[in-house]
Amino acid sequence: MTDAPTYGFDTLQIHAGAKPDPATGARQTPIYQSTAYVFRDAEHAAALFNLQEVGFIYSRLTNPTVAVLQERLATLEGGVGAVCCSSGHAAQIMALFPLMAPGCNVVASTRLYGGTITQFSQTIKRFGWSAKFVDTDDLDAVNAAIDENTRAVFCESIANPGGYVTDIRALADITDGAGIPLIVDNTSATPYLCKPIDHGATLVVHSTTKYLTGNGTVTGGCVVDSGNFDWSANDKFPSLSAPEDAYHGLKFHETFGPLAYTFHSIAIGLRDLGMTMNPQGAHYTLMGVETLSLRMQKHCENAEKIAAWLENDSRVDYVTYAGLPSSPYYERAQACYPKGTGGLFTFAVKGGYEACIKLVDALEIFSHVANLGDTRSLIIHSASTTHRQLSPEQQEAAGAGPNVVRISIGIEDADDLIRDLDQALAKACG
Known part of the structure; x- marks a missing residue:
């Protein structure tokens, strides 16, 4: 939709990212159940693989049905882009992947879903990452936990299971001062109740399995990028600021600006981790978001x-x-x-x-x-x-x-x- 920010939430949850199917005129977004897409010619294929043109290559990376959901969720959250994946847990790893390296840590709230605590305290150790758990109501403790190897602070807007609400703006002030991103899991609140980006969050994570789909039919996850973070302000995020060997020295932040994180998450995160959302799952979630x-x-x-x-x-x-x-x-x-x-x-x-x-x-x-x-x-x-x-x-x-x-x-x-x-x-x- 043009000038999407001028529309109200109820309109955007139905229309953002979607238009009638050009081939058939279908009003509902079709399920594009296809693994691959025909290139116009060899030059077109080369441009897509070299990140010189945006389009569809292979459904591990991009899919038309999933793309509509990504644009809709980015619009509802007030972000510049989004990447959907196979589950909320996948979204958490996707969120951290461009930021972390062996020896780096994330400061995480003690009030998190139990599976997230296990993922952060146990599983991410296999990547050489670590987590420091603090009470995010204790801002002094959050400040004290951040060190030279911290690459993000992670919290939930409305914490699972207790329903506690987080002061996102207070945490954003701390992360802004430290030059690191604030990642907010907005699963329990949804963008209808809270838009973390408006309160200073850098990235927003969702388990789309929950309220966004709303009917208990499919699993999915999403990472929404605010587009507001300067990935080149320091040397903490080389994946986004330094030359990328896999793309002949391309620098994501220099090349894509506010969309650097989103492009990296697709071109490298989905390419190599492969935690892809299937188009039928995206379709169910799109129908859920409408209400x-x-x-x-x-x-x-x-x-x-x-x-x-x-x-x-x-x-x-x-x-x-x-x-x-x-x-x-x-x-x-x-x-x-x-x-x-x-x-x-x-x-x-x-x-x-x-x-x-x-x-x-x-x-x-x-x-x-x-x-x-x-x-x-x-x-x-x-x-x-x-x-x-x-x-x-x-x-x-x-x-x-x-x-x-x-x-x-x-x-x-x-x-x-x-x-x-x-x-x-x-x-x-x-």
């Missing part, structure tokens, strides 16, 4: 009502929802997330671990699954599942103690969900 604002409004409305009910229930020790006036994050949430604080939060059940297990088993409408952001309401006991690999100390720091369950509130009737929780709590705490 994102409507769903997020309902998720927030239901979550606020159910969190307030749980907080007043004698069988519940506490509720972590930032939309509650009792939350220590309430004022921050009102200022930074005025449309709502999502549908994800935790609550502690009196009776501890065993009561949580009974609660999960007794629910009828809530589904016990390892996912979030579905139209359906979901529940999981994080300490025995998604955060099981962590130590007890790490579980507590992440908000996933043994007495805590995480719920992802769907778009069903809120009163029905309350009745389901009520009967299950009666069985769990009886």
